Amino acid sequence: MKEMRTLWVLDRFKGVFGKFGVDYPVMRRILQIKLTMDGRRVPTIIGKARNKDQADGGKVNGTEKNQFFSSLWLYLIFGAFSSMFVGLGDNFIFQMSLIFGIFMFMIMTSLISDFSSVLLDIRDRNILSTKPVNRRTIAMAKMLHICFYMFFLTGAIAIVPLGVGLVRHGIGFFLLFVAELILMDLLIVVITALIYLAVLKFFDGEKLKDFINYVQIGLTIVIALGYQLLIRLFDFVDLQQAVFQPKWWEFVIVPVWFGAPFETLLHGDNSIPYLLFSLLALCVPILTFLLYIKLMPSLERNLQKLADPGSRKKEGAGKWLKSISHLLGSSPQEEVFFRFAWTMMGNEREFKLKVYPSIGFSLIFPFIFLFTSGRERGLSGLPGTKLHLFIYFCALLVPNVILMLKYSRSYKAAWIYRVLPIGDRVPVYRGTLMAAVVRLILPLYAVEAVVFAILFGGRIVPDLIVAGLAILAYSVLSFAYLSKALPFSERLETAQQGEGMRMIPLMLLLGGFALVHYAATLVSFGVYVYAALLLAANWVLWQKAFSAKLP
Structure with a gap:
């Protein structure tokens, strides 16, 4: 089985995983298999002849092809357009709050629509539940599987803004930007997982499956409204002179958290609101991650509810559907x-x-x-x-x-x-x-x-x-x-x-x-x-x- 460089990087932190009760060798093997299987996915088109990639077993020039990477160019284009805000000036609270608002909007919607099925996947349990593998190890492998794709997705969106920031504002800006992108991704994945855990805790069977879909609709509405609200936090003279006057309710606008450290660390603005925003950007992702680690066994245990078919539908449901058809x-x-x-x-x-x-x-x-x-x-x-x-x-x-x-x-x-x-x-x-x-x-x-x-x-x-x-x-x-x-x-x-x-x-x-x-x-x-x-x-x-x- 192919060794991946991502796993070599992960090996440097195996001691940290062990401290949280994760069986690292087992988790590494599970993650390696997941990533290998992802690379072997081949499009299946009924009624059409196989193309060359399919005939080669999903390989290009002898290398396993992962279809996910072929779609990253679209995110790269969006990121390139957003980079103009980075080079606009040095009003960091405005520029970076807007940048992180755009990034969170794109990444979280992609996570909800494309990776929720990975987070809520129960097929692993058919194999792993019969083996001596603890639930915390399974849940961590699942989360890292998502984080692997989030890393490349975020990289595609952020690579051009990062380059512009390095040239325009220097190495300090660049390193702070990278650190906050990592914290942002961690927060997005963990918050989504905790929301699903809360739903799993109180519902089961078909009601649970339906409610998860309603949660997704609610999350997308909140993201879209939050993105619109973010713009309205600033009083504009022009794009380079957007005035920000902190109010108590703005502490729930997450992108502002990630914009504040640029003002605090690079401009030396140590006012109380900016310090509080900066602490939230640092502490909330870490604390929610620790909470997720503690609750991981509960998440894996409650995922089994998705296998419950729930109560049978009433006879009348089929009658009215037949009438409509x-x-x-x-x-x-x-x-x-x-x-x-x-x-x-x-x-x-x-x-x-x-x-x-x-x-x-x-x-x-x-x-x-x-x-x-x-x-x-x-x-x-x-x-x-x-x-x-x-x-x-x-x-x-x-x-x-x-x-x-x-x-x-x-x-x-x-x-x-x-x-x-x-x-x-x-x-x-x-x-x-x-x-x-x-x-x-x-x-x-x-x-x-x-x-x-x-x-x-x-x-x-x-x-x-x-x-x-x-x-x-x-x-x-x-x-x-x-x-x-x-x-x-x-x-x-x-x-x-x-x-x-x-x-x-x-x-x-x-x-x-x-x-x-x-x-x-x-x-x-x-x-x-x-x-x-x-x-x-x-x-x-x-x-x-x-x-x-x-x-």
Whole structure:
């Protein structure tokens, strides 16, 4: 088995792990196996020939290929854009609070959407629970597995800002920046784990799985709102003269903690607020990590609750689902795949772990843009404006939902498609997309529409209907544009590989729908004409966009 340099670095701290009751040799072996298996993940595309990487066993030039690293360039670009704040001047409390706000936003959302399934993975227990391995060792291996990827993720985001900081502000700034990035990552991982531990403590079975998804939505909303609140802590004269006046409630804004040490250590500002912020940046990550180590056995013990199937669903649940599928489906096969996709989306925990965070963002983004643009008017000034068109931002989740419909942990069961009497993919695709729209997209839009109707008044109801029709058409067009595969037939580990750039045209398409809607509001009866056109477009799209023969 391949020796990894990451593990060589870890060996220098094996004595520290031993003091916390971790069996280091066993933990090292578990971590080595996890990282080796990660490197052997190979995309599985049903209906397509294997590419060269697959034929070589997932290797490139004889080296095991890890698909995670191929996506880091996108984070590198975001980090490069944020580096301008580092070189802006020497108002460190503003610059670095904003930088750490951006970094925490990106890293924590990535952790919640991509690595929660690792943190909550119970498959290890089937093997390790029968061996003489204590729970603390298993939990530490799991945490270090996540930290390994967090290190590279943070490195990709921070490497350009670190370089700019070294050139612009010197070696002291650079070293302090690196130290705080480590503390930030530690805090993010530990706080997420402790939140899940609290949930695991009080819930079990299916209720636990559902509640964890609600926690994810809540976390993403809090992160998005906190990021917006961070900007509003400063009074701007210009970007280089942002004035910060500490208030008691600002002590809960975590990025400010990490901005304060730059003022204290590099500018010599030893005022009480800055000293307290700096102590929080140092002490809270370390103390929460010590608390996590103490509670690790409890986390591993309570993870077993995820294996509990919970109480059986009532008979009535199947009846109303069958009624909905019969109402919306145009053929018996379409009804079957509607119910199949609906059930999979409800039962597939990994699907929900990746999709539900995007629901949180889509729920809050329209209101962020709404109140950012209309804060001078206040709530009473919203009626009569066209700011209600920000409701289109709730459709940001659509591409991610559609993309994830083809992935599953149980992808090997896709052989069933080959033995079923299916002549073409039309009922498969249409029934699956219809289930996703009815279960995830339309309920979110309905909630947003009700709130917007309250804020703007009843006059926007026709606009809300038009926006709903536009989102339906957008869903079908997104499906037609993204790469296709049979529902839940591909390996979950390959999710979102190489699809990042394909999302950009879809974002532009969504903006195009909103712009056409805006133009329609400028013409008498334009909204009603646009509604009629969208009705016709939806009829054509839902009839014609799914025609594809099975190979």
